[in-house]
Amino acid sequence: MDTIEKLTEIFKEFPGIGERQAKRFVYFLMSKNDSYAENFLLLIKDLKKEISQCSMCFRFFIPTPKRVGTPTVNVGVCEICKDKTLDSSQLMIIEKDSDLESVRKSKVYHGKYFVLGGLVPIVEKNTKSRIRINELKDKIKKDAKNGLEEIILAFSLSPQGDHTDFYIRNELKEITDSFNIKISSLGRGLSTGTELEYSDNDTIKNALKNRQ
Numbered sequence: 001m002d003t004i005e006k007l008t009e010i011f012k013e014f015p016g017i018g019e020r021q022a023k024r025f026v027y028f029l030m031s032k033n034d035s036y037a038e039n040f041l042l043l044i045k046d047l048k049k050e051i052s053q054c055s056m057c058f059r060f061f062i063p064t065p066k067r068v069g070t071p072t073v074n075v076g077v078c079e080i081c082k083d084k085t086l087d088s089s090q091l092m093i094i095e096k097d098s099d100l101e102s103v104r105k106s107k108v109y110h111g112k113y114f115v116l117g118g119l120v121p122i123v124e125k126n127t128k129s130r131i132r133i134n135e136l137k138d139k140i141k142k143d144a145k146n147g148l149e150e151i152i153l154a155f156s157l158s159p160q161g162d163h164t165d166f167y168i169r170n171e172l173k174e175i176t177d178s179f180n181i182k183i184s185s186l187g188r189g190l191s192t193g194t195e196l197e198y199s200d201n202d203t204i205k206n207a208l209k210n211r212q
């Protein structure tokens with residue numbers, strides 16, 4: 001495999017990118033000068049260096065630099081989980097970081113989040129290795145003691161999203177029953193096949209309002 005092919009393979013792994021687009025990226029990079037490539041590399045390295053994963057909701061975030069003399073409480077916890085003005089009686093479970101950003105930007109939901117890290121494929125033997133189900137259970141048990149009342153499942157409307165919804169409800173049943181926590185799913189305001197990530201504010205608002 002030559003360098004063009006190797007890079008093409010890497011771009012093909014990016015979400016939503018096929019072979020032809022991957023090749024176009026490679027040819028685009030070839031047309032750029034050395035400093036463009038160096039800056040590109042540097043930014044990727046910085047991203048990996050600066051990024052942190054929240055120990056509570058598992059989203060990726062760039063921590064704000066600590067000021068000298070400030071106490072180092074909640075290291076590794078993101079600004080959403082730290083935000084006391086948000087409603088901690090609601091926990092929205094979403095597939096990935098980009099979904100979380102869409103819901104957050106819509107400003108219609110004011111509760112907390114949990115990033116599952118993927119969806120459950122319909123044919124899958126080793127589900128636990130693909131999504132953070134154990135981490136989710138631990139979090140709910142902890143949050144239940146801090147006023148959690150409702151869990152909102154917010155997966156995309158696809159067979160895999162539906163399957164994940166079903167799977168999570170089943171897995172959480174024992175905990176939600178024993179702590180008397182309501183579990184709901186986003187309403188069908190989202191049309192079939194719609195990804196949360198690409199939904200507009202009104203769609204998210206309706207889906208939230210019509211949750212069941």
Ligand SMILES: [Zn+2]
Nearest residue numbers: 054057078081
């Ligand atoms: Zn967090």
